[in-house]
Amino acid sequence: MPFQTQITSQPAPGLPGDFASLNPTASFPAGEGALVAATGGCLIGAFGWVQGDGRSVANAPVSSASTSAPPDGFVHRDLTAQIINLPDEGSLLIPEGYPVTLLTAGDFWAVTITAATPGQAVFASITNGSIATAAAGATLSGAVQTRFYVTSTCAAGELVKISSWSHAV
Numbered sequence: 001m002p003f004q005t006q007i008t009s010q011p012a013p014g015l016p017g018d019f020a021s022l023n024p025t026a027s028f029p030a031g032e033g034a035l036v037a038a039t040g041g042c043l044i045g046a047f048g049w050v051q052g053d054g055r056s057v058a059n060a061p062v063s064s065a066s067t068s069a070p071p072d073g074f075v076h077r078d079l080t081a082q083i084i085n086l087p088d089e090g091s092l093l094i095p096e097g098y099p100v101t102l103l104t105a106g107d108f109w110a111v112t113i114t115a116a117t118p119g120q121a122v123f124a125s126i127t128n129g130s131i132a133t134a135a136a137g138a139t140l141s142g143a144v145q146t147r148f149y150v151t152s153t154c155a156a157g158e159l160v161k162i163s164s165w166s167h168a169v
Contacts, residue, residue, distance in 0.1 A: 013159065015077060015109060016045025017110070019108060019109075020162075026105035026106065027101065038051050038057055040096065042057050042093070043075065045108075045110050046131065047125075047129040048075045048100065049071050057102055060126060070124070070144050071129065075129070107162070111131065111160070112154065116150045118153065121133065121137070121145050121149055122146045123138075123143040124143060124146050126144060127142060131162070133150050149163055
């Protein structure tokens with residue numbers, strides 16, 4: 001077990017991929033046990049695309065021809081990630097072939113690579129599904145706009161609430 005490296009006065013509000021509210025959620029319509037992590041695994045707390053086989057989920061689109069397509073959903077934290085390397089403290093990687101829960105609507109915690117303010121649109125990287133924020137309709141190189149919006153303020157690299165329900169500031 002690793003040594004404790006910090007002490008905080010308040011617990012963390014959530015982890016990437018967690019629900020951020022009790023609002024309704026919706027799953028990608030694939031059937032029970034139908035979606036699994038693609039080759040190389042699938043990261044929790046990022047966006048995912050269902051691949052050409054209709055079963056595997058990766059954090060990138062099927063091919064370069066589909067890079068303008070928005071992601072099929074957000075990869076939820078269902079405790080399916082595994083710590084593969086013994087010295088690692090934690091992991092958000094779902095191994096290849098393990099079940100993936102892909103959610104199309106709801107409120108979630110995520111980490112953004114940009115600073116965020118409420119009302120901004122959420123963009124998904126087409127290379128790894130990571131999250132960036134900008135004004136709705138903006139163009140971000142290597143990213144596509146999702147149906148999600150920012151509902152909390154944060155600095156780059158911090159937790160942010162994203163929502164498919166709330167688009168207002």
